[in-house]
Amino acid sequence: MTKKEAKKLGWIPSKGNLWEVTDKRVIGGDYFGNFEKKLPEANYKECDVNYFGGRRGGERLIYDEDFNIFYTNDHYKTFTKEN
Numbered sequence: 001m002t003k004k005e006a007k008k009l010g011w012i013p014s015k016g017n018l019w020e021v022t023d024k025r026v027i028g029g030d031y032f033g034n035f036e037k038k039l040p041e042a043n044y045k046e047c048d049v050n051y052f053g054g055r056r057g058g059e060r061l062i063y064d065e066d067f068n069i070f071y072t073n074d075h076y077k078t079f080t081k082e083n
Contacts, residue, residue, distance in 0.1 A: 001022060001025045001026065001027060001028065001029070002027070002028070002029045002030050003027055003030050004030075006018060006021070006022055006025070006027060009021045009022055013055075013056070016053075016054040016055035016056075018051075018053070018056070019053040019054075024053070026047065026048045026051045027047065027048045027051075027056065028045075028046070028047025028048060029045055029047065030045060030046055031043075031044070031045060031046075032044040032045060032046040032060075032062050034062075036076070038076070038078075038079055039062065039070055039079060040068075042064040042065070042066070042068065043064060043065060044062050044063065044064050045062070045063055045064075046060050046061065046062050046063075047060065047061050047063075048060060049061055049071070049073075058072070058073060058074050058075030058076075059071075059072070059073045060072050060075070060076070061082070062079065067083065068081070068083065069081070069082040069083050070082065
């Protein structure tokens with residue numbers, strides 16, 4: 001579920017109420033800008049990892065249309081290539 005879709009259902013990020021308004025869904029499919037250029041140039045999307053309700057943590061998968069997948073556990077500071 002994208003951030004936009006979640007917000008339409010009443011998600012307020014600062015409240016950490018994602019599960020309450022989305023029946024325990026997670027955020028994924030939004031554009032990742034790679035503004036710091038830490039990853040190779042591509043069109044990326046992102047999704048949450050290990051989300052268990054409340055405020056979203058820093059774990060994300062970043063992926064591109066060629067199925068390159070990168071993992072970050074520190075909210076985009078460092079990345080590990082997964083495939």
